[in-house]
Amino acid sequence: MIFKEINFTGFDISDLSKGLNFETLQPLKDAIEQIQNKMELSKNV
Secondary structure, eight states, rough: OOHHHHHHEEEEEHHHHHHHHHHHHHHHHHHHHHHOOOOOOOOHH
C-alpha cells in the first residue's frame, strides 16, 4: 500500500473516506465520465 510507504503525517484514510460521501462522489464520477467520453471521441477522429 502506497500510503504506508509515503507515510503521511496526520493523514488518516478513515477521515478521507468519511469526507467522500455520495454528494462529493457523484460530481466526481460525472467529471470522470466526461473526460473518458472526450478521450474516446478524440481517438475516433
